[in-house]
Amino acid sequence: MSSRIPGRPAGAWKGHAFVALCGAAAAIIVAMLAVILFDVVRSGWAGLGWQFLVSAPSEGMRGGGVGPAIFGTFALVLLMTIAVVPLGVLTAVYLFEYARPDSGFARAVNLAVSNLAGVPSIVFGLFGLGFFVRFVGGGIDRVFHGGELAWGKPSILWAALTLALLTLPVVIVTTGEALRAVPVAAREASFALGATKWQTISRVVLPQSLAGILTGAILAVSRGAGEVAPIMFTGAAYFLPKLPSRLTDQFMELGYHVYVLSTQSPDIEATKPILYSTVLVLLFLTFLLNATAIAIRARFRAALRPQDA
Amino acid sequence: MNESTAARPRALDAVAAASSESRRRAARRAESLFGAVVRTAAFAAILVIVLIFVFVGREALPLLWQDATPGHESETVTWSSLAGPTTYPDRPPRHVWQPVSTVPKYNLAPLVVGTLKTTLVAILFAGPLAVLAAILTSEFAPRWVSQVVKPTIELLAGIPSVVLGFFALMVLATWLQQILGVRYRLNALTAGIGLGIAVIPIIYTVAEDALAAVPRSYREASYALGASRWETAVRIVVPAALPGIFAGLALGFGRAVGETMIVLMASGNAALTTWPLTDSVRTLSATIAAELGEVVFGGPHYRVLFLLGVLLFLFTFAVNLAGELTVRRLRERLGGRA
Structure with missing residues (x-):
């Protein structure tokens, strides 16, 4: 390309061609999403039904439904949420309400959070196995159970805690965004009335950022519900005859079930209808969660915008 | 605007609550406790990154200083076996990942x-x-x-x-x-x-x-x-x-x-x-x-x-x-x- 800016008539076709190229790229991306959704919905829709959602797999995964996997997924993300939301919200409160942004510690925390978000999910799986299952669980067994195996094996608790660490950055970032959206004037009014920092945060700032915290929790759940690599070795099971009832039980999970059905089936053609329906359930679940989070976030952003100016 | 005016009565409550002396002392204690909790939570984020490195590394490290078990030298993992090609008596050397084998x-x-x-x-x-x-x-x-x-x-x-x-x-x-x-x-x-x-x-x-x-x-x-x-x-x-x-x-x-x-x-x-x-x-x-x-x-x-x-x-x-x-x-x- 020459450095001279070409005259309008000579350059016009290049401009059109470039915009068309950009448009084609965007169109390809949109088309890919459409093809994936169309394929999954078309092949998975027929198998869906109340029976599919509640019954257990049968006939060597060629029949039945995904009831236990749905139950396991919900139990897993519930435990994960209980662990990740308090930790994430408190960390965000530290970063946005307590720390001076230029302090070394705050910078280190910020850097740790953004790097945590980039750690591969399979490394979280290794960590969950090495730390939670072997070190913490094995330690509990040695100290309290005389070495008998109770906690030192994969279970829903360890899988949920592993996922909690994986989704921690999501909660911190989203909560931080919500805290920042609370007008400074609201804090100043509270301080001017004599309230302390903790009183201001707990009764003024956090209640106003509730929608943002909720968004973070939902996004974390949506992320956690779709992750398979971290739970493969920390608690998910191929098939279980009964539902998990204790923290030390293993569990079935939708994402892991998709992996098992698509790679371990002896007869993929016979498994296909069930597989597609399972994928459709998983996709529907994650999209529903994402859409809810986006809708809530849009509302609280719109509610707070006029005050920023 | 509605939300900040709604928040004001709560802040007034807070002032009323802190008015008496004993309550003020309790509030101060809650204050320092909360500061400590928040700092600890933030520290946890750094700790997690360090722990991931330490605990994934801890399971891998023994590879580096283990001695060759007598009679099983060929099964021992060394830097050269991780990076260099495997040599065969009857074939040219090749880079092989074959963990499940008589000689892994x-x-x-x-x-x-x-x-x-x-x-x-x-x-x-x-x-x-x-x-x-x-x-x-x-x-x-x-x-x-x-x-x-x-x-x-x-x-x-x-x-x-x-x-x-x-x-x-x-x-x-x-x-x-x-x-x-x-x-x-x-x-x-x-x-x-x-x-x-x-x-x-x-x-x-x-x-x-x-x-x-x-x-x-x-x-x-x-x-x-x-x-x-x-x-x-x-x-x-x-x-x-x-x-x-x-x-x-x-x-x-x-x-x-x-x-x-x-x-x-x-x-x-x-x-x-x-x-x-x-x-x-x-x-x-x-x-x-x-x-x-x-x-x-x-x-x-x-x-x-x-x-x-x-x-x-x-x-x-x-x-x-x-x-x-x-x-x-x-x-x-x-x-x-x-």
Whole structure:
């Protein structure tokens, strides 16, 4: 390309061609999403039904439904949420309400959070196995159970805690965004009335950022519900005859079930209808969660915008 | 405005609550306690990163100082057996990953080659699409186009990777085989394109941010000199945002290297060191996922798999750090969204 800016008539076709190229790229991306959704919905829709959602797999995964996997997924993300939301919200409160942004510690925390978000999910799986299952669980067994195996094996608790660490950055970032959206004037009014920092945060700032915290929790759940690599070795099971009832039980999970059905089936053609329906359930679940989070976030952003100016 | 006036009575309550002396002392105690709790929580974020490194490393480390068990020298893992080729009496030396065998071979070369092949395909596929789409929505597109493209990207980002792996395995592999007429359905190309779909949202988002951070004054100066919109985009805005676009590509690369389910399901998982993209490959991440379930706890194979984890962790850590710092510096230089 020459450095001279070409005259309008000579350059016009290049401009059109470039915009068309950009448009084609965007169109390809949109088309890919459409093809994936169309394929999954078309092949998975027929198998869906109340029976599919509640019954257990049968006939060597060629029949039945995904009831236990749905139950396991919900139990897993519930435990994960209980662990990740308090930790994430408190960390965000530290970063946005307590720390001076230029302090070394705050910078280190910020850097740790953004790097945590980039750690591969399979490394979280290794960590969950090495730390939670072997070190913490094995330690509990040695100290309290005389070495008998109770906690030192994969279970829903360890899988949920592993996922909690994986989704921690999501909660911190989203909560931080919500805290920042609370007008400074609201804090100043509270301080001017004599309230302390903790009183201001707990009764003024956090209640106003509730929608943002909720968004973070939902996004974390949506992320956690779709992750398979971290739970493969920390608690998910191929098939279980009964539902998990204790923290030390293993569990079935939708994402892991998709992996098992698509790679371990002896007869993929016979498994296909069930597989597609399972994928459709998983996709529907994650999209529903994402859409809810986006809708809530849009509302609280719109509610707070006029005050920023 | 409603929300801050609603908050005021609560703050008044707080003042009333703190009025009496004993309550004031309790409030002070709560104050310092809460400060400590919040600091501890923030420290946990740093602790987690350190713990991940320590505990994944702890399981791998014994590899480095173990002595050769007498009589089992050939099974001992050494640096040369991880990096160098396996020698055979009757064949030329080769790089082999064959952990389950009478003489286990833990050569990392096939896994590194496999990882590079799939991620290269992913970046070559996703990079141009994502960057061009970002240029479109930030520079040219009317509102309605952005309102289609942006939610599409958000939806794509929300698809679990196991679903993309499933799609690559069941649908994409068949299409590619029909189009290219290749022998194996599952290969580096199939897995790479699946991976590419997964990293498009990251590259797009970072590139879009970088383009949006270019100040309006740059564009206005360019228009004032008589440049058209596309000339401004190509010669002014994109060059100014280039570090951010590269950071997006780097972050996408980091994500692709660590991504597991897609390559596990769609790459074929054969540890080959060949050039063609249509051969099956086995990546670092997929090897961990496929083999960790069947190893002896504490054995050499178990430790080598954790070593792969350490490598993945260090590599993605370096790439993310570089990408993150680039984005931060660019934002400072351009002075935010002016």
